[in-house]
Amino acid sequence: MKIFLNGEPREIRATRLDAALTELGYGDARVATALDGAFVPAPARPDTALAPGCALEVLAPMQGG
Amino acid sequence: MRTFYGETLESRLMLGTAQYPSPAIMAEAFRASGAGVATVSLRREAGGPGGLAGQDFWALVEGMGTRILPNTAGCHTVKEAVTTAHMAREMFGTPWVKLEVIGHTDTLQPDVFALVEAAEILTAEGFRVFPYTTEDLVVAERLLAAGCEVLMPWGAPIGSGLGLSNLPGLRALRAQFPEVPMVIDAGIGLPSHAAQAMEMGYDAVLLNTAVAKAGDPAAMARAMALAVEAGRAAFAADPMEPRDMAAPSTPLIGRAFLA
Numbered sequence: 097m098k099i100f101l102n103g104e105p106r107e108i109r110a111t112r113l114d115a116a117l118t119e120l121g122y123g124d125a126r127v128a129t130a131l132d133g134a135f136v137p138a139p140a141r142p143d144t145a146l147a148p149g150c151a152l153e154v155l156a157p158m159q160g161g
Numbered sequence: 162m163r164t165f166y167g168e169t170l171e172s173r174l175m176l177g178t179a180q181y182p183s184p185a186i187m188a189e190a191f192r193a194s195g196a197g198v199a200t201v202s203l204r205r206e207a208g209g210p211g212g213l214a215g216q217d218f219w220a221l222v223e224g225m226g227t228r229i230l231p232n233t234a235g236c237h238t239v240k241e242a243v244t245t246a247h248m249a250r251e252m253f254g255t256p257w258v259k260l261e262v263i264g265h266t267d268t269l270q271p272d273v274f275a276l277v278e279a280a281e282i283l284t285a286e287g288f289r290v291f292p293y294t295t296e297d298l299v300v301a302e303r304l305l306a307a308g309c310e311v312l313m314p315w316g317a318p319i320g321s322g323l324g325l326s327n328l329p330g331l332r333a334l335r336a337q338f339p340e341v342p343m344v345i346d347a348g349i350g351l352p353s354h355a356a357q358a359m360e361m362g363y364d365a366v367l368l369n370t371a372v373a374k375a376g377d378p379a380a381m382a383r384a385m386a387l388a389v390e391a392g393r394a395a396f397a398a399d400p401m402e403p404r405d406m407a408a409p410s411t412p413l414i415g416r417a418f419l420a
Contacts (some may be wrong), residue, residue, distance in 0.1 A: 101208075102205040102206075102207065103205075117208075120208045120209065121208040121209030121210070121212065122206070122213075125206065125208070125213050125215075125216050126215070126216060126219055126252065127206055127215075127252075128203065128248035128249070128251050128252045129248075130244055130248060133240070133244065134244065135244050135247040135248055135251075137247075137251055138251060153205065154205065154206050154208065155203040155206060155215075155248055155252070156203065156204065156205075156206035156213070156214075156215025156216065156218075156219070156252075157201055157202075157203065157216075157218055157219035157222065157252060157253070158201070158202045158203060158204035158215055158218060159177075159178045159179035159180070159181075159201070159202065159218065160177060160178060160179055160200050160201045160202025160203075160231070160232045160234055161177030161178075161179045161180075161200055161202075161232070161234065161319070161320075161369035161370065
């Protein structure tokens, strides 16, 4: 199905958030996730279903002031 | 020593991690500064080969051993700021958050109405909020009522390097809330600005661009640390009151008559 990863369209097979992160190449990376504008804590990822057209944000530590 | 949400900091200098010429120079600047806090942010991570830049950055910052203060930079709404704070708490494992809700794209002036609203939500959820605010006294009152135990008024717009633009306003804020830990955040361009903030009784200074964009960031970081220390020592020493007229410092009694 097509989802939007960080604003960009992506085609994925996974239907759960944890599996999608693996499929999208995040591996064991330290990331935080939000789905359709709502924070999804890491422990909730296996129980979080993705729907076609959903907006997934995957954030990581970055420089800041 | 005044604490920040119960934590005593080794240094009263808080330093940002952005805009350095290289990660190595950033680490060098932190070592030179002895900064007590490092601010960090969250941004999109692409994933896949070559798309995990944030991981290397985090490894470097974690290795510095500096206390982390995540920010909500770039957020323009309460919802964005609150969601970013949630993500930052999980990511960095700290309830501390530098709460920024930007109201104006050009000046990066905080939207103080949204700031108060977001602060109420986050403090109720157990966050330790460091609100990036103006020197407005009423906003400060509202932030304290919202549960903030630290205030971070700006010195001047972010990245401007102008120093403390509104000295009377910042003096009034300091005098109005003498027991509240306060950090001058943004606008510092020179060590003299940082020293001035500390001489006025502010408890710490948070800066980034002035160090990162200096020709020699590590040397400037050291200069800022010295200025913060000097300014704090001066405040503790109870400075003299300035006066308009001259007053001879050398005693007149016993002066030779040589006319």
